[in-house]
Structure formats: C-alpha cells, structure tokens
Amino acid sequence: MKNDSTQSHKEAILTAGLTKRFAEVLAVDSLDLRVRPGEIYGFLGRNGAGKTTTIRMLLGLIRPTRGRVELFGKDVGTERASAVAASGSLVESSTFYPSLTVTENLEIQRRLTGSTHSDLKEAVALLGLGDLVRRRAGRLSLGNKQRLALARALLHRPRLLILDEPSNGLDPAGIVEIRKLLRRLADENGVTVFISSHILGEIRQLADRIGIIHRGKLIEELDMRKADIGSTVRWEARVSEPSRAAVLLREKAPGYQITSEGDGALVISSNTHDKAMVDSGLISRVLVGGGFELRALIPEEEDLEKRFLRLTGGES
Numbered sequence: 001m002k003n004d005s006t007q008s009h010k011e012a013i014l015t016a017g018l019t020k021r022f023a024e025v026l027a028v029d030s031l032d033l034r035v036r037p038g039e040i041y042g043f044l045g046r047n048g049a050g051k052t053t054t055i056r057m058l059l060g061l062i063r064p065t066r067g068r069v070e071l072f073g074k075d076v077g078t079e080r081a082s083a084v085a086a087s088g089s090l091v092e093s094s095t096f097y098p099s100l101t102v103t104e105n106l107e108i109q110r111r112l113t114g115s116t117h118s119d120l121k122e123a124v125a126l127l128g129l130g131d132l133v134r135r136r137a138g139r140l141s142l143g144n145k146q147r148l149a150l151a152r153a154l155l156h157r158p159r160l161l162i163l164d165e166p167s168n169g170l171d172p173a174g175i176v177e178i179r180k181l182l183r184r185l186a187d188e189n190g191v192t193v194f195i196s197s198h199i200l201g202e203i204r205q206l207a208d209r210i211g212i213i214h215r216g217k218l219i220e221e222l223d224m225r226k227a228d229i230g231s232t233v234r235w236e237a238r239v240s241e242p243s244r245a246a247v248l249l250r251e252k253a254p255g256y257q258i259t260s261e262g263d264g265a266l267v268i269s270s271n272t273h274d275k276a277m278v279d280s281g282l283i284s285r286v287l288v289g290g291g292f293e294l295r296a297l298i299p300e301e302e303d304l305e306k307r308f309l310r311l312t313g314g315e316s
C-alpha cells in the first residue's frame with residue numbers, strides 16, 4: 001500500500017462547486033472539498049444533509065448536476081475507471097451473494113480487482129473474519145456484514161477509502177475495532193480515509209479534520225489536531241427585536257457568526273477556533289447604537305457537541 005510519489009502532491013479528494021439537484025431538492029450545493037493524502041476526513045451531517053449523495057458523486061455512481069470531482073488529480077467525470085481504481089468504498093447498501101461463503105464473496109472481488117491470494121488472507125485477518133470464512137454471507141449478522149464489506153473494500157489495497165456510515169449495525173466494541181483499524185491504515189500505510197457519519201462522538205475520536213454538511217452545504221471545517229478545538233467562546237445577547245438586531249450585527253460586526261435561538265436570544269461566536277475572544281464592547285456598541293434594548297450579554301463556553309447541534313439545528 002505505497003503511495004505513488006509522483007501523485008502525492010495532489011489532493012486525495014478535490015471537489016469544485018459540486019452540486020446535485022433531484023427535482024426540487026438541492027441535495028448537494030456547491031461543495032468545495034479538499035482532502036489531503038493520508039488524512040482521515042470525517043464528513044458529518046444529520047440525516048438527509050447530503051452525505052450519501054456526495055459520496056455517490058465522489059465515486060462516479062451518479063452524475064453531478066454541476067461541478068466536478070478529482071481523486072488524486074484524476075477527473076471522475078471524464079476518467080472514472082482510473083480515478084476510482086485507487087479507492088475502496090463502502091456505501092450504504094453493500095450487497096453480497098447470500099448463498100456464497102465469506103471467502104467465495106471475497107474471491108469474486110479478488111478476481112475483479114486482480115488482487116493476490118495473500119491480499120485476500122490479509123483482508124480476512126485485518127477484519128477478524130478468520131472464524132467466519134466458511135459462513136454464508138446471507139447468514140452473517142449486520143456487524144459481520146459490515147466487516148465483510150470493509151474487507152472487500154480493502155482487498156486491493158486502495159490508497160483512498162470512502163466509507164458511508166460504516167458503523168451502522170456494529171456494536172460498540174465493533175465500532176472501536178473499526179476505528180483502530182482505520183487509524184492504523186492511515187498512520188502505517190498512508191491510506192486516506194473519507195468517512196461519513198451523523199454521530200459527532202463517533203467521528204471526533206477518529207478524524208483529523210471534520211467537515212460539517214447541512215442542507216447540502218459545507219458549513220464548517222474543523223481541524224481536530226489543533227489543541228484548542230474542544231470549545232470556543234460564544235456570547236449570548238438578550239436583545240429586543242433579535243432578527244433586526246442580527247441583520248445590523250452582520251453588517252457592522254463582520255467576521256462573527258450570528259444565529260438567533262428563537263427565544264429572543266442571539267448567539268454571537270467567532271469563526272475562528274483560536275479562542276479569539278468576541279469583542280463584546282463592539283457588539284454592545286452596535287446594538288445600543290442601533291437603538292436596540294440590550295438586556296444581557298453573557299459569555300459561555302461552547303463545546304463541539306453544542307456547536308454541531310446549533311449549526312445544524314435549523315436556526316437561520
């Protein structure tokens with residue numbers, strides 16, 4: 001599983017203006033993603049946010065309405081076969097031949113990808129499928145089916161793994177095991193991992209970077225390797241006419257993220273994660289100067305969980 005040094009300067013995944021519309025649903029909206037070789041990128045979003053649609057476009061399984069995808073510098077739209085050859089994937093509904101055994105299912109993939117017998121053995125060992133090799137795929141538990149799907153994805157030693165909610169059906173021990181495996185593949189083999197999930201807790205322990213997708217848009221990217229990512233400071237302003245106040249703040253205090261909580265409060269947070277303090281003096285001057293009644297301006301720590309919920313919670 002060596003990286004091709006001539007390609008190593010290229011992004012493992014690059015999307016530019018990637019968009020998919022299904023009739024009236026804008027499932028993915030102008031997505032610009034850059035995933036670097038060797039990193040684990042967590043693609044986080046609530047149900048229906050657009051994760052699966054994005055992944056299908058990354059793999060060339062559906063055509064974008066607009067925009068393009070490159071994998072290691074190769075355009076998926078114009079040279080799909082060679083672009084996707086370096087990747088292994090696990091998308092939502094993995095299908096197997098139910099009456100064939102685990103080994104037989106993997107053997108089919110081995111031949112399709114021109115992999116060796118030792119590749120097959122290694123994939124079986126990596127996923128702990130040794131005791132199940134003679135079990136029919138149709139008889140496997142959901143968790144073991146996921147393991148088989150991962151073994152199949154890894155069989156040809158891809159440089160890039162694209163996984164759509166791979167923890168589905170796994171018990172907590174299975175989730176930890178898969179997390180360790182992915183970490184090892186990234187650290188020891190330089191494999192790039194793009195993994196989607198709707199569960200922050202699952203992704204935060206694994207990913208080097210997290211991209212949050214909401215209603216088809218990438219609304220935030222977080223670098224988990226930065227020490228101060230854990231929490232950011234936000235201010236809650238209790239103010240008259242919060243919607244109008246938000247408009248004024250967006251104009252007069254650019255660089256801050258302003259959301260209204262619905263109960264008359266505005267949340268003002270810094271777009272950076274370096275704990276840059278929000279300039280509360282400026283906030284109060286703008287609000288009071290604009291004729292609003294400022295009842296309170298309260299600082300609070302916001303952890304990642306709260307932040308994710310706020311950003312994807314449906315507020316404007």
Ligand code: ATP
Nearest residue numbers: 022025027045046047048049050051052053054198
């Ligand atoms: P989940 O975690 O629930 O799978 P997701 O983030 O993967 O969600 P998508 O499956 O990509 O989200 O769906 C994004 C939006 O696009 C949703 O509103 C969904 O209903 C819509 N959508 C997806 N596929 C189609 C399709 N083939 N036809 C019409 N609408 C679709």
